[in-house]
Structure formats: structure tokens, C-alpha cells
Amino acid sequence: MAETNGFVVAAYIVMWVGLIGYGVRLHLVFREARRRLDDASREGRKA
Amino acid sequence: MSHARPLEMERLSTAVAKERSIEWLGAIALLALIGAQLAGVLNSPPDRDMGHLQKIMYVHVPSAWNAFIAFFVVAIASLLYLWKGKEQYDLVAASAAEVGTLFTGLTLVLGSIWGRPTWGVWWTWDPRLTSTAVLFLVFVGYLALRSFVEDADRRAQWSAAVGLLGALNVPIVYMSVKWWRTLHQMQSNPSTVDPEYVIGLRTNGIAVLLLLIYFIVKRYRAARMERLSEHLAESAALEGRRA
């Protein structure tokens, strides 16, 4: 019985690694987009 | 249906300006997920022979449900884009497709983690699992198409068509795989379904749904800002034409 618990733990680890991993990546993508937008609008105002 | 590019720009920039933070939704979703998982894990009785394996279902099934929800969003957004031609719908479809592919991937991995101790094999040609794998490939194709096409209009039109046809095929794929499997092997159904277990599934499903919404909205907003900065770069060039 014990060794099946290993699979349960593995499943939850995979779930959290997947969700947190994507959350972090999404945060980076969001910040990068925000930075590029600020640059572009500064460019826009100068032109 | 040519849409006036500058109009799109105004529409996008007002939307970005009015943006209210949704980090609260992310936080709530996270808490809900932790709560739902704890509730599910702590009070679900260990099954006679399956032991705690059943607990894997609390992450596997909600992932599958939400993957299908995400692809439903892709289909609706694609339909709206083809009909209305507004860029926002294309950006929603792209965001939902990305998040949907994440959850489909999770569903497949969790499914095989569940399969290994239960059937002794990492992969079973179980109808639901197989259909999810096909759906995963359909949307890998969708994302590949989007990455291969630069022109925004062409990318939006083409991915809308591919997204719609992909969604149209989901029920047919599921039916064909289901019949194909029942021909060859009694279909495996998870252990007895007592109400306790179903409630656990549903609460986890809703928690993951909150997270899905948060992810899609956040990815959409990032995509919208990317698109807006492209527009701003264009209009800068536009203004510069007299120079």
C-alpha cells in the first residue's frame, strides 16, 4: 500500500510545479509586455 | 471586413488604461485550490484496494475539465473574431489556447501517473486519456501555426479557422476513440463513486476553474499590451511620414 502513496505525492507535485511554473512564466511575460508598452508609448510621445 | 487599424489602437489603449488589477483573483484561486485539495485528501476514505490512489483524481479530473473549458473558450473567441473582426477576440483565443494546452499536458501526465500503479503501465488507451492526447496535438498544431505566421491579420484569420475546426472535432474524436476501445477491452471506470468523492472532485474543479480564468485573463492582458506596443510603434512611423 505504501508504494502507491509515492504516486499520489508525485501527482500533487506535478500539479503544483505545473501551475506555479506557468504562473511565474506568465508573470515574466506580463512584466516584459508592460515594459515594452511603456517604451513604445514614450517613443510615441517623442515622435 | 477590413478593420481600421487606428480604431483598433484606440480600442486597445482605452481598455489597457481602464485595466483594474486582478491579482486578487489569483490569490483567491490559489487559496481555494489549497483548501479543496486538503479537504479532498484529508477526509476521503482510503479505498479498499486502491489505497490513496484515488486522491490523484482530485488533480487529474479537474485538469481535464478545465482543459475542455479552455478549448471551448478558444472556439467561441475564434467564432467571434471571424464574425466581428475585432483583434481582442483573436488575443482571447490565443491566450485560452495556451492555457488550455498547459492543462491538457497536466491531464496527460497525471493520467499516466494514475495509470502506472492501477494498470501497471504508464499509458493505457483509455478513451478519455486518448482523446485528451489527440486534443493536445490539435492545439500544439494551433500554437505552431501561430508561431509560424508573422502578419497579424493572417495569423488571426488562420488560427481562428484552425481553432474552430479543432473544437468541432473534439466530440467526434471522443466518440471514435470510445467505440474503438469498447471493441477491444471493457472500458475501465474509476472506483465506486460515493458522494464524498464527487464533492471533492467538484470543489477542486471550481478551484482550478478560478485559476484558469485568472491565467487566461492575465495572458490576454499581456497579449493586449504586446499588440498595443506594436500599434504604437506603427503610429509613430505613421506620424513620422511628413519628416
Place this chain on the structure above:
Amino acid sequence: MPLSHDLRRVRAIIWKDLTTERRSKAGFNAVAFLGVLILLLFGFALGPDAEALREAATGALWLAILFSGVLAFNRSYQLELDGAALEPLLLYPAPRWTIFAGKFAANLLFVLLVEVIVVPVAIILFQVKSLVGWAPAMGVMLLGTIGFVALGTFYASMASRSRAREVLLPLLLFPMLVPVLLASAEATSSLLAGNPMQDAGAWVKLLATFDVIFVVASFFAFDHVIEV
């Protein structure tokens, strides 16, 4: 515009595609020989045991058709792309569906001709003995091919004009063809084994539904993708 004009345009496109194909014979021979080659490779992979071969015959046949037939779809648009002839084609005062109908029919004929070569070879190579229900089996093959060619022609209208077209077309097309592959392989093998039509009936109904849905969907979607 009267339908007769449009049908004449569809025939014109079929005539143009097939005449060009006939002239540059290389295309058809290459695809047909590739189909036979794939069957041979399956034969080697599945080993000499006759029973195993017979068991896998229809599956191997369908995969050979899929992998060789898919080459025809990008080629069909290459006729336009090579001489920058797509724009003049789009500028004729004709509705867009006539272009898709012409390409679809020409590709269908092309793939069916490939099957005329590949199917007998498969029967020989895989020592398929019982050919009892061969007539309905051919009907199922046709239904499967229609679904395959309709989607192939549609996705190639995009893939042929984008980067990495050889990778993109199979990536877009093959996941969509799972129902066709399952239904055709199952129905064909049960028919060939002599079981009555009812057994395969469910699969044939699914195949027919698939064809109707995706031929109609391709016609509508083609308008949106060919112009951009």
C-alpha cells in the same frame, strides 16, 4: 452568377491542375512509390509472421496512404505559388468556393489514383486472403479518403504559404484525422473478414458524419483563409 458558370470554373481548375500534374509526371510517380515503400517498411517492421501482417494490413495501408497522400496537398498549391499565379487566380470574378472545389476534386482524384496502386500492393504484401466484403470495403476507403483530402486541401491552403510547410501540414492535419483512421481501419478489416455490414455500420455512419461536417466546414473556412 449562375451556378453553371461556377461549375465550369471548378472543372477548369480541375483540368488545369491535372494537366499540369500529367505534364510533370514526376509528382504522381514519386507519391505512389512512396506509398509502396511505406508498406514495405511496415512489412519489415511487423515481421514475416503472416498472421501479424494480416492483422495489421488495413492499419498499414491507411498509414501509407496518409503519409504519401499528404505530399499531394502542398504540391497542389505550389502550382500557383511557383509562378505567382495565386493572385491572378483570386482576381477572376469567381466566388472563392470554386477554387477550393477544384483543388479538392483534383487532389481527391490524385489520391484515389495512388490508392489504385497502393491497395493491391498491400493485399499482396500483407497476404490478405479473405477478400469477401471487398466492395463495401472500397466504399469505406472512398469515404475515408474524402475526409482525408477535404481537410488536407484546406490546411494546405495555409501551410503551403507559411514557413516550415512540410512540418506544419502534417502537424495540423494528422491529429484531426484520428476518427478517419480508426473508423476506416476498423470498418475495412471487419468487412474484409466477411462480417456483415451491420458490424461496420456504426463506423461507416461516423465516417460519413465526419465527411459531411468537415467538407462543409472546409468550404466555409476556405473563404476566410485564402484571401489573407
Place this chain on the structure above:
Amino acid sequence: MSNFGSPTLKLRGLARRFGTRWALRGITMDVEPGEVVGIVGHNGSGKSTLLRVISTALRASAGEGWVFGHHLQREAVEVRRHIGFLAHAPGLYDDLTATENLIFAARMLGVSESTIPPTLERVGLGHARDERVRGFSAGMQRRLALARLIMGRPRLLLLDEPYNNFDPQGIELVNDVIQGVRSDGGSALVVLHDRRQGERVLDRIIELGRGVVLDATNEAKPLTLVPATAVPS
């Protein structure tokens, strides 16, 4: 069939974008029936893009246009009935013969194939009637493209640098085709590599620069991006 008195071609703020680059930034002009207008401008000024948008090969990103009163976007099939577009690339089928290329064109245009032999003679390709286009020189391919164009009996010609490195008879042929359309009350927009080309047939010349009409005799309105959805008068 076009409503009487309306210009052959009416453009209002026509703009077109490729990815993030604007090729056309707002073209506003009219072309009257029987008028032949030359277009000059350095490379990248948007000359070819303008012709491709008017021919409905490309959709406008902003602004609107009408050919014989038909809206470029909403009545594209009607517009194509009147357009004769000679692009840079001949756009022919190399594996088909000259006659077969025209047979295909005739069936797509819905015109009788009997006009093929005389048309081939007119463009000076009678001798190469059954030769495959693959073996044709650039000049011969352009003549065949002209033959295909004539068969559609267009009333608005869109010619993209038709005179470039063309022999004298070829140039004469282009002028002859333009005169023919003009005498039927049609018009022509001719992109020129340099001003001296085709002056015998041109009524006026406009210059394009960075996607805008620079010194057109009619008012060169700056970029006025009429939203495409706004319903015209």
C-alpha cells in the same frame, strides 16, 4: 452599368499595413472615365501596393474605395469584373502552353474561347501558340499576361510598370491596349518606372512618396483615416 457621372475610381484615405510597416498611409484621389493617370515614386512609395488594393487582391487596412461605384470591400466580385490588372509577375502556368493558359483564363472569366486565336495574334504570340510558357522570354510572358487581361474586356486598367525593358513593339502594344480601353470610356492607372515612359497616352501624373500622394493636381489630402466601418454617402 455604373451610375452615370460617378468617377471610374474613387479612393478616400486608403491605407494598407504589412505587419507593423505602413505601405499606404491614406490615398485620396479620383479618376474620371476616359482618364489615363501615370503614377511615379521611388521604391517603397506604395505604387504596387496601391494597384493591388484597388484590384481587390489586397484588403485595405483603413479607408475606402469604389470602382464604377462598387465598394472595394463589400462588392469585390463586382469590382473584379471590370478590373484588368497587369502585375509585376506574369502569374502564368509554366507547364501549360500559351493557348492552354488562355483557355483556363477564358473559362474562369466566362468568355468564349473563340477569342483566343485573334488575341494571341494581337499580342504577337501567334507563332508560339502551342509552346509551353516555361520556354518563354520575359517579354513573351508579359505579352501573354496582356492577352489574358484583354480577354476580360476590362474597363479599368491597373498596369504595374508595363513599359519596363519592353521592346518598341511591346510598348506600342501597351499604348494600343490603353487607347482601346480609353476609347470605350474606361480608365487606366499606370505605374511608371520614370516619367518619360508612356507620355503619349497619359493625361496626368501623380507622385507617391512614403505611402501618400505628394503633388497630385487634385487636392492631396493628408492622412484622414476614415473608419472602414463608416457607411459612405
